[in-house]
Amino acid sequence: MLIGKNLSKSYRSKIALDNVSIQVAPGEICGLLGRNGAGKTTLFKILTGLIRADSGEIILQSPRSKSIGAIIERPGLYNYLNAYDNLKIFAGIQGAKADPDSIRDYLLKVGLPTDRKDPVGNFSLGMKQRLGIAIALVNNPGCLILDEPFSGLDPFGVASLIDLILSLAQYEKIAILLSSHLTSELSRCCHSLYIMDNGKIVNSGTTKHLISKYIYSYSILANNIESSEVLRKYQTVFGVNEVKVVCNSGEITGLLNELLSEGVQVTACIPDLTLEQLIKGTL
Ligand SMILES: Nc1ncnc2c1ncn2[C@@H]1O[C@H](COP(=O)(O)OP(=O)(O)OP(=O)(O)O)[C@@H](O)[C@H]1O
Structure with a gap:
């Protein structure tokens, strides 16, 4: 210790x-x-x-x-x-x-x-x-x-x-x-x-x-991510085979399940936790 x-x-x-x-x-x-x-x-x-x-x-x-x-x-x-x-x-x-x-x-x-x-x-x-x-x-x-x-x-x-x-x-x-x-x-x-x-x-x-306290967006990687209908309900920024989605830690599991049932092949889901958020969290 x-x-x-x-x-x-x-x-x-x-x-x-x-x-x-x-x-x-x-x-x-x-x-x-x-x-x-x-x-x-x-x-x-x-x-x-x-x-x-x-x-x-x-x-x-x-x-x-x-x-x-x-x-x-x-x-x-x-x-x-x-x-x-x-x-x-x-x-x-x-x-x-x-x-x-x-x-x-x-x-x-x-x-x-x-x-x-x-x-x-x-x-x-x-x-x-x-x-x-x-x-x-x-x-x-x-x-x-x-x-x-x-x-x-x-x-x-x-x-x-x-x-x-x-x-x-x-x-x-x-x-x-x-x-x-x-x-x-x-x-x-x-x-x-x-x-x-x-x-x-x-x-x-x-x-x-x-x-769980500070995440408000995730980057989701998937080959056919542009085809998703589910993502239309969310605020998003699309990249190549990648999307940044505004959603909190309570919503992400549901979103991933919906993407899977739509046939989107998710390969990674990364929380976007910025240092600024963590610093400002208590300022
Ligand atoms: N030997 C020293 N004499 C005077 N000031 C110093 C000295 N070492 C560090 N400082 C100052 O103390 C502060 C903290 O420095 P420190 O190197 O511990 O930060 P750090 O978080 O490790 O930064 P970095 O990521 O750039 O390495 C800085 O303002 C730095 O300029």
Whole structure:
């Protein structure tokens, strides 16, 4: 369990964090959403001990020997070394096993190939993120903190990183804290969300609750969506094989059922939850 209580931090006259409290339980994925400059990285630096808060308290309750593994800003890797040697160095620094079998296990845990011998400078951003996570997972931490982990990844990279994060929470029972300024990514994998603005938590709750409270439109993907009669009753914006429909979370199941009975082949339905809605929700 990771708890931050009433944390505040100023840089000269700039208040970067203002009485922020946050809590993540083992096996839980918690998202920190906020615009640029909201204070997310400052909070993560404080939680990981990189900088000190002016006031407040951090409580780390974990039976594991290492309490936190983290990637702040971007994974710090030796680009001229291969994945194996990077892991060997970082495992050595942390006093962890650095024999070939252990390093192979770290690579497998994050879904990286074990046979790549070229420098990690050649790796895609997604592979570098995975290697950074493997290094953060050395010594089996109770909590994993990832600052903007989806930044710069393509949709496939985002989806596969989400799968990895979900499996680390579910099977390794790690408490995971992620940040992003994009609601779409965090709402797909987080059990709960904290919304930050100007150094303060302005809204929070389970993702399920926030979606049901703030969603007023959905994007529905279907090959023959233009043929739908049912959609004429709704306010819509059509794209190619896609429509954005104004409807709330109580109406969406009924609408999807009607579309199916009309023969519309729905392939995806994505809630449009914007950061602005979540911020304005309590302002
Ligand atoms: N070392 C520093 N000295 C002075 N001001 C700082 C320092 N670090 C951060 N700040 C300021 O504190 C505020 C919060 O910054 P922080 O980096 O925590 O935000 P963020 O939510 O992580 O933003 P981003 O998404 O852009 O990384 C910003 O106004 C930033 O300019």
